[in-house]
Amino acid sequence: MENEKGNISTTEQQILEAAKSVFLEKGMDGARMQEIADRAGINKALLHYYFRTKDKLFITIFRNLISNLFEQINLQLQNNDDIFDFVEKFVTNYIAMLEHNVYLPNFIMNEMNRNHENIVQIFESERVIQNVPKLEKIIKKSVEAGEIIPITAENLITDMIGLCVFPVVGKPVILNFLFRGDIAAHKKFMEGRKEHVINLIKNSLTPGKQIK
Amino acid sequence: MENEKGNISTTEQQILEAAKSVFLEKGMDGARMQEIADRAGINKALLHYYFRTKDKLFITIFRNLISNLFEQINLQLQNNDDIFDFVEKFVTNYIAMLEHNVYLPNFIMNEMNRNHENIVQIFESERVIQNVPKLEKIIKKSVEAGEIIPITAENLITDMIGLCVFPVVGKPVILNFLFRGDIAAHKKFMEGRKEHVINLIKNSLTPGKQIK
DNA sequence: GTCTATAGGAAGATAGAC
DNA sequence: GTCTATCTTCCTATAGAC
Numbered sequence: 001m002e003n004e005k006g007n008i009s010t011t012e013q014q015i016l017e018a019a020k021s022v023f024l025e026k027g028m029d030g031a032r033m034q035e036i037a038d039r040a041g042i043n044k045a046l047l048h049y050y051f052r053t054k055d056k057l058f059i060t061i062f063r064n065l066i067s068n069l070f071e072q073i074n075l076q077l078q079n080n081d082d083i084f085d086f087v088e089k090f091v092t093n094y095i096a097m098l099e100h101n102v103y104l105p106n107f108i109m110n111e112m113n114r115n116h117e118n119i120v121q122i123f124e125s126e127r128v129i130q131n132v133p134k135l136e137k138i139i140k141k142s143v144e145a146g147e148i149i150p151i152t153a154e155n156l157i158t159d160m161i162g163l164c165v166f167p168v169v170g171k172p173v174i175l176n177f178l179f180r181g182d183i184a185a186h187k188k189f190m191e192g193r194k195e196h197v198i199n200l201i202k203n204s205l206t207p208g209k210q211i212k
Numbered sequence: 213m214e215n216e217k218g219n220i221s222t223t224e225q226q227i228l229e230a231a232k233s234v235f236l237e238k239g240m241d242g243a244r245m246q247e248i249a250d251r252a253g254i255n256k257a258l259l260h261y262y263f264r265t266k267d268k269l270f271i272t273i274f275r276n277l278i279s280n281l282f283e284q285i286n287l288q289l290q291n292n293d294d295i296f297d298f299v300e301k302f303v304t305n306y307i308a309m310l311e312h313n314v315y316l317p318n319f320i321m322n323e324m325n326r327n328h329e330n331i332v333q334i335f336e337s338e339r340v341i342q343n344v345p346k347l348e349k350i351i352k353k354s355v356e357a358g359e360i361i362p363i364t365a366e367n368l369i370t371d372m373i374g375l376c377v378f379p380v381v382g383k384p385v386i387l388n389f390l391f392r393g394d395i396a397a398h399k400k401f402m403e404g405r406k407e408h409v410i411n412l413i414k415n416s417l418t419p420g421k422q423i424k
Numbered sequence: 425g426t427c428t429a430t431a432g433g434a435a436g437a438t439a440g441a442c
Numbered sequence: 443g444t445c446t447a448t449c450t451t452c453c454t455a456t457a458g459a460c
Binding site: 244245246256257260264265266 | 437
């Protein structure tokens with residue numbers, strides 16, 4: 001049996017992939033060891049042989065997902081000097097990532113809101129958005145150049161992520177309650193979001209307006 | 213025993229309140245009938261006497277929460293003619309509501325993402341953001357008056373809600389990974405969000421700028 | 425490492441007395 | 443309506459053979 005890298009996939013890898021998919025879809029509380037074993041093509045006993053408990057398996061998956069996510073975010077936060085260029089790239093890449101990981105944001109936010117004792121451990125070791133100072137420098141430079149109005153890095157990051165993530169996490173809400181189940185209309189809406197968000201952020205940062 | 217309205221609270225009311233708090237905190241999968249019974253001050257048997265199954269109890273709670281939420285949102289969407297005034301009021305009221313219901317958005321979005329068969333029923337009957345057309349009229353009028361640049365009502369609603377909701381749903385993520393657990397800094401950040409979001413939206417809508 | 429079988433317990437739901 | 447006691451099912455986890 002081969003995985004996407006062309007390597008022979010070990011049982012452990014199969015378990016990790018199965019567990020990831022089940023946890024992402026069902027959450028910690030809704031996930032069943034039986035289903036993970038099934039998707040991995042093994043039985044429950046073997047599953048417990050590799051990862052003694054459900055908790056340990058969960059924490060492994062959760063750590064991996066968090067690490068990957070923040071690695072990508074940190075990458076986006078460096079290597080930029082033009083703020084408008086940065087916004088465009090960040091939003092573009094973040095939305096692209098979300099399209100390939102639709103379950104991810106709901107999973108992470110939900111599990112972190114239900115504070116399973118498990119998750120607390122993670123905070124100790126991996127507090128991982130390190131590149132905020134780099135963004136602060138870009139902002140400072142752009143403000144001094146008169147290109148944008150002042151904004152904190154934390155607000156800018158929160159704005160961009162919130163505008164991108166909410167339509168994904170809230171998809172069922174938006175589709176059913178805002179578009180009344182009209183899938184075509186919702187699809188069109190989602191296709192236009194990227195451009196909309198980029199323009200929204202850029203517009204909001206552009207100086208030289210008197211509000212009210 | 214009295215509830216906040218000063219009425220004698222019946223057993224049923226106590227159950228509903230207990231169930232609401234447990235479901236909001238733990239979610240459908242994490243909630244336990246035993247805990248609901250405990251918080252209601254009764255036992256499991258009586259709980260099942262009132263609501264035969266956990267599913268029925270859940271759907272009752274979920275319906276109520278959804279109805280209340282969208283009732284409020286619909287209220288905000290009517291009775292406004294100035295678009296800037298509308299944005300300010302909507303964001304202000306929405307954030308105030310969130311402060312009193314911190315568990316609500318994560319609960320609703322998470323439960324709707326895990327499509328329990330239960331929830332499907334709700335879509336049939338209550339597709340509830342009816343006042344979109346009213347917002348569209350305000351937007352149209354404001355665009356024609358040259359007060360704002362064009363935007364769809366759906367995008368404006370999604371923007372406002374996303375910018376307000378994400379810091380609440382993603383609080384643990386933001387606090388731990390963006391503010392590195394610094395509660396004071398995070399608190400300050402949250403206190404400034406309302407003004408930030410209002411200005412952000414207003415700025416983004418203001419015309420008379422050439423982007424790039 | 426991998427399996428079958430089963431222990432052990434938690435949780436939803438019911439029976440039946442009061 | 444409300445309780446105690448119990449049933450039944452499901453699920454995590456382990457024992458032990460191969």
